[in-house]
Amino acid sequence: MSLLMSAFLILVVLGLIESAVLQARVRRIPIRIHVNGTRGKSSVTRLIAAGLRAGGHRVIAKTTGNLPRLILEDGGEIPVARRGRATIREQMRVLSLAAKRKADAVVLECMAIHPELQWVSEHRMVRSTIGVITNVREDHQEVLGFDHGRAARALAATIPVRGLLVMGEAVDEPLFRETARRRGTRVEVVDRCADAWTSPDRLEPAENVEVALRVCEAVGVSRERALAGMKAAIPDAGALRVLPSRLGTARITFINAFSLNDVDSLRVVWRSLAKRGLATDPLVVLLNGREDRPLRSRRFGGVVGAELAPERLLLAGGGWRFARREAVRAGYPADRIVHLSGKTAEEIGGQLCEHVPPDSTLLGLGNYQGVGRAIAEHLERHGDVR
Numbered sequence: 001m002s003l004l005m006s007a008f009l010i011l012v013v014l015g016l017i018e019s020a021v022l023q024a025r026v027r028r029i030p031i032r033i034h035v036n037g038t039r040g041k042s043s044v045t046r047l048i049a050a051g052l053r054a055g056g057h058r059v060i061a062k063t064t065g066n067l068p069r070l071i072l073e074d075g076g077e078i079p080v081a082r083r084g085r086a087t088i089r090e091q092m093r094v095l096s097l098a099a100k101r102k103a104d105a106v107v108l109e110c111m112a113i114h115p116e117l118q119w120v121s122e123h124r125m126v127r128s129t130i131g132v133i134t135n136v137r138e139d140h141q142e143v144l145g146f147d148h149g150r151a152a153r154a155l156a157a158t159i160p161v162r163g164l165l166v167m168g169e170a171v172d173e174p175l176f177r178e179t180a181r182r183r184g185t186r187v188e189v190v191d192r193c194a195d196a197w198t199s200p201d202r203l204e205p206a207e208n209v210e211v212a213l214r215v216c217e218a219v220g221v222s223r224e225r226a227l228a229g230m231k232a233a234i235p236d237a238g239a240l241r242v243l244p245s246r247l248g249t250a251r252i253t254f255i256n257a258f259s260l261n262d263v264d265s266l267r268v269v270w271r272s273l274a275k276r277g278l279a280t281d282p283l284v285v286l287l288n289g290r291e292d293r294p295l296r297s298r299r300f301g302g303v304v305g306a307e308l309a310p311e312r313l314l315l316a317g318g319g320w321r322f323a324r325r326e327a328v329r330a331g332y333p334a335d336r337i338v339h340l341s342g343k344t345a346e347e348i349g350g351q352l353c354e355h356v357p358p359d360s361t362l363l364g365l366g367n368y369q370g371v372g373r374a375i376a377e378h379l380e381r382h383g384d385v386r
Contacts, residue, residue: 025096026127031057031105031219034126036118036158037134037168038151039265040208041065042236044134044168045109047204047212050075052105054229055221060098061107062090065259067237070094073103077234088112088121095125105219115154122158130215131160131185133176134168134208137264152176160185164218168211190214203240203278205269238368238376240269242278245379247349250358254379255279258288258364258372261296263303266365270308282311282360286340286352288372291318298326300366305332310363312355316340316348316371340371349378 026032031052035045042065049061049071061071068080080090091108098106108126112118122128136152152172159165159176162184167176170189180187190210209230216226238259245254255273260266273279285304289297301323304313313336315323320339328334340351348371356362364372 023127025099026125028099029095029103029106030129032126032128033105033107033130033132033215034110034122034128034158034160035107035132035134036110036155037132038137038155038262039260040134040168040205040211041109043204043208043239044132044212045107046071046233046236047208047230048132048215049105049107050229050233051212051216051221051226052107052219052229054225054232055216055219057105057219057221058101058103059105059107060094060101060103062094063109063236064090064111065109065236065238069237070097073101075233086111088117088125091121091125110158113154115150115157118154119157122160128158128160129163130218131158131163131165132168132211132215133158133165134211136169136172137262149175159183164188166190166211166214166218168207188214188218203242204235205240205272238373242273243380247356247362247379248353250353250356252356252359253278253280253361255361255363256376256379258366258368258376260365261293261367263299266300266303267307279361279363282357283308284312284314284356284360284362285310286314286316286362286364286375287320287323288317288364288366288368288370288375289315289319289323290367290370293367294319294322296366297322301326302330304365305330308363311336311357311360313337314340314352314355317367348375 033048035041042063045061045063049059052059053075058073060073063069069077070080071077088111094108095106110118110121112121133155136155152175156176156179159179165176165180165185165187167187167189173189177187190207212230213223213226217223241256243254245252257269260269285308287300287304297319305327313327313332315337324337327337338355340348364375
């Protein structure tokens with residue numbers, strides 16, 4: 001028993017030492033920005049980092065989205081090296097690196113899903129001076145269920161102490177304001193009339209741009225300088241794009257929206273695309289599912305079948321049977337649903353030629369990794385993008 005007690009005490013002491021060393025390093029970084037929310041975290045993290053760099057700050061940033069990246073002071077990127085599954089201890093390593101490289105600002109995308117880990121990430125690691133909550137939308141139902149309030153309370157765990165909270169939506173504002181009040185933090189909510197831009201390489205949601213601009217202004221970077229830096233920044237892998245392309249000899253419009261993996265964001269983006277005339281009929285939807293996200297597949301199947309009603313619904317990846325079932329329940333014809341198979345991008349591209357007619361719009365949804373990434377890269381690499 002005494003041996004076990006000694007081992008326990010040693011672990012406690014080592015933990016306290018590690019915490020003290022980390023906090024000493026954190027205090028050497030005066031600007032610490034923690035980006036949370038359901039959608040847009042990776043894009044907002046990149047935009048903030050680019051805006052601060054344009055304002056003369058020495059910035060280290062990290063995204064945990066489709067392809068986790070460490071973004072260095074000059075804007076260059078390196079993949080996040082992982083051994084095994086991702087853990088929030090990654091944030092500690094980035095903070096230590098930022099302190100070692102004498103960065104005066106760090107921008108971290110929150111990588112925790114469980115509410116208690118979100119709290120630990122903020123209050124035991126980052127201790128942000130500026131917190132960001134982009135929005136509260138439906139996702140990770142396997143962890144948070146369908147309780148919107150529970151999702152909001154989980155995100156509220158990363159509101160900083162005696163800092164600034166920038167919110168991208170007024171939804172759940174009373175909850176966030178009350179939490180911020182108890183922590184001595186002031187709140188700013190952005191409005192949606194923002195400086196967005198559209199190009200073949202970027203289709204940035206206006207609210208993401210406005211949130212990032214508000215954070216940069218709070219640090220002292222002018223709106224004009226920050227926006228110039230953001231426009232020159234590298235977009236996140238899998239960022240929303242609308243591209244003229246080809247499948248075989250057929251011309252199509254490819255909308256890479258694989259990163260949209262919640263139905264609320266799908267509705268918002270689809271309305272915007274329709275308003276701008278960027279999505280035309282006939283529409284074909286390719287839904288890439290995940291076996292470990294059956295609830296997401298069900299929601300997408302129902303919404304796509306009932307609201308988008310495409311000419312054809314192509315299902316790929318894991319969990320496709322859940323999407324098919326919900327689409328049919330929503331009234332979508334079963335004979336217009338196709339389950340794609342194939343191991344290589346070329347094979348998948350060949351199958352798409354059979355099911356995507358000329359002059360149609362191909363909308364990719366659900367998940368960027370796996371089939372989504374393969375198809376996006378295939379269309380961009382071999383699709384004769386003009």
